[in-house]
Amino acid sequence: MRRSSRLLINTPDIEIWPGGLLSARSNHDARALSRAQHVLRRKRDGLYLAADLPEGLLAMVPRLRHEPGIETALGALDHLTEHRRVGIDAIGELPLDFLHERLHALGLDDSYGERTNLPLVAEPAALALAGFDRYRRPLWLVSPAARAWRSMQAAAMHEGVVLEAISGYRSHDYQLGIFERKRARGLSVEEILTVNAAPGYSEHHSGRALDIGTLDEAPAEESFEGTPAFAWLRDNASGYGFVMSYPRDNPHGIVYEPWHWRFEGH
Template structure:
């Protein structure tokens, strides 16, 4: 199968990755990954939960002590969801029942969305493998964003400009983890919100946004503005459907991000 046909499939608390894209983590997972078609990962921390083979046979990778997580692993239900999503010609938006509760626990009030002009962004039911990022991690995007990114990157290369993907899709749980880690380091909620959209409100959840860099430049730094890559994007990105989301003095209260570009629908 062409790597561009590979998908990440979303569940509410976990996600299924093609086993060919993942490495074993310890002896217990080596044999399981060899026979696996899918690897189920916990969204919150990327922990491997289980593998599924082509026949829907499940191999749990969690110790019995994590009983709650193990109880969520129902082979027939998991296989049925995967087969259903694989037949979808286009990703569908997924509900997130627990997101509001998590935001309240962070201290976010119900008026956040209206004040910052940021709509709730549902996770897609599946995403396409667009390519690999600077660190050779899988880059997941919506199919149309993946195709647009590949065309834009190739066009830039033809003009002598190298564009690198820094990151693409992020789950609600991943964004929530960013907030929890920064709060644990002593940052205030206001400080975090000036840099990161609240969980559920980031364009990265949509699969249409990606952070872009260029060789020799640190990732996600304002210095990217002074590069030929940024100048090329300002002149050409719109032709591929991508636009700068957070220019200077944007109405969302987010700092200037010359690296963050999003495919407009």
């Protein structure tokens, strides 16, 4: 199977990462990752499940075949070549089947969406590598958003303005983890909702939103508004298809986020 250097295939429980982008957590992982064409990674906790090696699939956990969602992920792995031929823009979105169960576990139902005027956001079934964020983590966006981000970042740099990605795509499981960690620190769900959208309602799930920062500026702070980077975005971002999602007094009740921008192009 050919190495796919820029494509992440997404399934409800497991992500299929291209080889060469994930860090080793042990000597055993290092040997597998150094040769892997793709890596199967559990979304819930980031555990590496299997490495797709030239000679075949190497299980990295016991009882791999009993992992939830493994058959779906292996089917997606088998069809990666077909995905590449069809094109990343044509692959579509994941179903929202399991999201309601996760929301109910937080004591949330459809009334949250009605109250905030936020829609449920499906995860894309495939994402493109859009470069790397401030922390040298791979930045994943849907293909047209990735192209637009790279173009916009390069244009700003040409004018002496540094735009840094802070974060891009986040899965429903990632957002749920934010809630679980904050609840473990004693915060209530209602308190968390004042600064974090409920799992399934964050624009980051779509692969079309990213948080933007700049050099020597703390991430995700209102002070970003006073930087040359923000001024450049205010004047130029729309030309690349990006809009600021949460201005002051937005109808969703979300705090002002001058760093959060959404791609609305095609």
